Amino acid sequence: MSKQSALAEAFRQSAYKVPGHGDLIVQNLRTVLDQIDGELESDRYGSGKIIEDFQDKMAAYLGKEKAVFFPSGTMAQQIALRIWCDQRGVAKVAYHPLAHLEIHENDALRELHRIEPILLADKDRLIRLEDVMNMPEEISCLLLELPQREIGGQLPAYEELEAISKYCRERGIKLHMDGARLFEIMPYYGRSAAEISSLFDSVYISFYKGIGGIAGAILAGDSDFIDTSRVWKRRHGGDLISLYPYILSADYYFQQRIGKMQQYHEDAKALAGLYNACHGIATRPVEPVSNMFHVHIDMPKHQLEPLLIQCYEETGVGLTSYLVEAGDTSCAYEVSVGDRYASLPKERLKEALQWLDKKMMEF
Template identity: 35%
Template sequence: MAYSTTATSDDLRARRKAAAAECTRWLTGRRLPVAETLRQLADVATEDERDGYGNGGEVALLEQEVAELLGKPAAVFMPTGVAAQQSVLRVYADRAGTQRVAVHGLSHFLQHELNALEEVHHLRIERLTSDPRQPRPDELAAIPGKLAAVTLELPLRDGGFVLPTWDELVVFAGACADRGVPLHLDGARLWESTPYLEHSLAEVAALASTVYVSFYKGLGGLSGAAVAGPADVVAEVRRWQRRLGSNVYTLFPYAVSAREGLRKVLPLMGELHQRAVELSAALQANGFRVFPEPPHTNSFRVYAPVPADRIELAAIRRMEVTREAMSYTWQAADVPGWSWVELVVTPDTLAWPVDEVAKGFAELLED
């Protein structure tokens, strides 16, 4: 869901919530009831033995699978991506003897974590750029002095799910290597990025020292994340996992759902990206604009030449009549009189014909 401040009123938010509760069809999927979720987890679990504080059981199997997929010697599963990435950047800072880390100004670190890197770990943030695009090697070169690490968010979600090209990524990784600074990939949606990059997960991960991946976004897991990299770095990350209170007594429900996402959803990423490209073209033919065009992943932004409160009301009315949920909450765009929403293509989206989705969105402009 979009993080930006919504332009709609409390009444519209309440009305959307009520309409969503009555929906029977969802373009981007829905959260299953608790009991049904637990039954599904029981059906797909492969281990009878629980993990203990993240050791053994389904968690160990998941860590092995992730390490193999990413071509790294080791991986550690953690309940949250915030703790996972704080941990690995703290490891790099302690090793380098400097608190300076280079990040994008629109990265999740700076936009949604309450200044955790600075407040908790006293890291000093060096912004590569704040433009809605991936950073360039010259912007890294413009930051003088010693750096503990450089991070890339693939894709850059708050920039509109944008990726570099493969050649751009190789050049940027080379610039980090030439400077002798570790490159860390914030790959919350890395699973979704390989169709555009046209290289495997292992080939992408090979360009970086460490990689973070998430399991509850594109893969549809309950929660959780992993950091993969050299065994000694991962071992230190495990120590910070404990220090940050992230080694909870057992993590098996999250690991079970993550492994199921790897089995069922990961193989669909190419198809999901292709459907996003098709949907973006259809929406543009019906009065909308999209960014990026064409989409780099299975997710992209849809812009409408209508104020947010008007199109949000139209979306709610349609939900009430059709019992179909087609979009998240519409947000006010930077251009006055325009609005935008994120469209995330999931396995559920594949059941909707492209022309039906385009027609449903077009009805919002006609209302």
């Protein structure tokens, strides 16, 4: 067994896991289906009451004319950018160097759509208005990820977001939101999903992150945009014969958790405060702007892993299942706060972090 898998196994065995909503098990779908009339007719190739009602519900929630359900956000976002490029006749888009499309999709935008990405800003900071104003090339669309996951889930000030939106609209540049975690940033901005989405021409949201569904995404925008996206969805093979397990799961957990986003944010701030009180440990951001943040620890990965395993075994608290190297002498991991945190014995959590703090002081 590798050290990495040993840490994952120790986390799995821990009695009190800190991040997330709970284990990804088949029972989650059974829980959803137990609430549904078993005679309800399935969707079929993108049509039917189940999918159409949910799409209408999400369009209204986001304040857009229409929405379409996709099996994956990767598919939805590539299609959105393709549509905007075709409309303007310029096969160039701009986004952050650590955007999902750039680092997790094997150059799909280039290989499948022949679209050239223009990378804006340094990789360790957010895109600013000045970056957009100083773009060296004409583009069809600017993609903003809210929050910017790979740098700890940071967010621009809302006023800067408004300024970028205004600048793009004055110049005919479409603005697309990678809103995989849109629900989770609403408490920080103090605005509704529709208010935030009004700054963008198209919006993608995910249902397996903060919502905790099985899979699936929504792409929303004006009627012409969504009608065109349906054509591209068929071309990409996204119209499976039925998508109802994903749709029912998304709808059920949306109803269960959308009202908890404020609590998740408050819990994330409390947890980050506990981490930041430890020697050699810092969160990014220092105060989270959503339910997620990154934990950076001044200890090499190969030395921290066995310590975490020992911590889990002695305290019963699982902090993370993995570590990534952040430098020669440091490592990091991501935390997303969900339902688990509310029932977590806080004294146990403090005990685990005090244990870790002591070890860091000895290091």
